[in-house]
Amino acid sequence: MPDGPAAPDSPRVAAGRFGSDDPGRRDLAAYAVLALPLAFGGLPLYIHAPDFFAAERGVPLTALGLALFWLRLLDAALDPLAGWAGDRWPQARGALIGVGAVLLGAGVAALFAPAPVPVLAWFTVTLAVASLGHSLISVNLLTIGGLWRRDPAQKSRISAAREGFGLAGLILAVVLPSALAPVIGRQAALLVLAGVLIVTLLATLPLFRRWLETARLEVTTPPDARPDWRALLPFYAIAAIVLLSAAFPAALILMLVRDLLGAEALAGLFLLAYFAAALPGAAIAGRLAGRFGAVPVWTGALILSVAGFAFALTLGPGDNAAFFAICVATGFCFGADLVLPPAILSDRIEATQTGAAATRAYAALGFLTKAALALAGAVALPLLELAGFRPAEPNDTAALRALLLLYAGLPLLLRGVAVILLLFIHKRGAI
Template identity: 65%
Template structure:
């Protein structure tokens, strides 16, 4: 379906539904599994940390591999999705049903399998969504539908373990979560396959790998990278901010849930506004709005939970635009560069930059805090807490300001 009537909500849901289990399965990989193996299974922190570092490097390289495979055999995109879904389900199930011995090896193997599956599904889901319709407004609406399902899956992944753990224990709760992921994928993949067979979104028309005009795509990547880093820093530091600066550790779950719930209407608003005004201007406006929230965050002090809840609402709403609009903008640049044959590799690079930003945020913020004498869950000096706030809010504020300038200048010059 490359032209003609606008796709129906049912058709877009058939495409976007797969994002729900994809996001639902992503949270255990990055949040639950490391802490579960350390706290519940007693793996040594040093060995687990080294293993995680290797896995993060592997994970960052899997997106480009998935992009190359998908571009090399474009008619097998559906097969790659099915294979990736199976690997994701098996990997997460294995993670939370560990054997009695060799648990570090088991952890590494299960994480690698699940990460490969996640990359295969996510890269192809983004690529096919961009290739479905050429109209920029429709592409933004399609992206909004996908990200709304993804956020629903993320909210479910936040709520479910917390709700079940008091009743059955954390280990069984995570095992139930892994089983539910398999069930969700068993339902979502056939729905996605039915959508794929009905629409055939130009995937088979994409040629085999050929040189990519990266210089035509470079302005987009240079603009999106500071946004990704500005989101990764608060993600790495929010629990410390809530516990050590605000002194409200029991409200951390509420703040996170508020943020993700606010992003749901943010995705829909971003898609609707981009269809009317264009993706780049809407994204610039959302970035400026989020900058106001980060500026207000710099005034936070102990006990100011109401103020931080309002910040979570506003930044979460703007986060919806960060999810929806970059993929839509990227595919527009891919078409302008005549690089549809390399769409999966281009989206794979976006995935790589996202994971690299997460790694860089931790590598930058945590050592700086340690040098300043910051100690998690212990009394800290005003200087150490000030640095925490600067890394959480001031640095993201500056990074988003840089992104706004890059987007504005390059959009006026026709490069984005």
């Protein structure tokens, strides 16, 4: 994208000029801080809610899986709509993020409140509201960060800052329910989490909006602007496979810890180890990507994660120390999964000169994330029920083996395919 007033969707900033100079730490923090409540609110949607409604409120796994499938598909379909709105009215991105914050806070609070209607209907409506809010924030936050700098090293740095705040939010979301549930009960602990989410949104949103006003993103978008989907397709194909490989463990980790390992009391510790390890993983991945390129670093991280999932296939009851090590290793690689795909996509948008339609390009990545979660839930939960698995109840060896294969075996296979494709496509220069 060329510099100057005529450049479509190019930020013109008063503080932190658009260019290759390093953005200051204060600007980085002001931009990235909103990722903390975004991630904090995402964890209960993607990890706590399905297990809570299955184990605590008795929703059958097949019904829950089908509900999640349609919810994620609806949520995924709304991501491109949010992306189109951001590209069509770029000056409204801040307002869209504000609306998303209201929906996310209200939806998470209602999700874990006592259900005044049939439980599955309440789950469906409240999760849809919260997910829409999450999408409005994430799509526009990614776009603004992707358009802030051109230099690939700075793109990785911006991505690392955003994901660093996001990981801090994830860690906080892990610690709170784990610490409070033994004292006040699981539902009350999740309601406290919702209250903290609302407070953090109220604290961070004004900081971000103030930075956004100072940055003065004065953009105009041609009405016919659109991403170069053909050029971006190789990246999206690999991202879809990796996202699907991550969606299965996300959906099943609490069941694995409670029902296979028999270590429900340690679930918070395992999640904390995973996300804490992702913090240095994200920082190191960002630094290495600036030096060696994002694609080679991501390839190496995927290979390391394959080894971690292979080790996970040996787990059995009581293997708590081994699973802790797996959480640390795969969490470290997860940091690279967070930082590098948005940076790679930003590079591809720059290379194809389609910055005027960047929000739709990032929305497509969000679509793939939600579609992966939808497919994982629709596949894993009914298959577990078919295998005779019952959450929070005694299970036979075959049912627990099915749980382990879905948690680790399928992700291992998917990530192996992703590595092969990434090497092949990168060699051809398509990513």
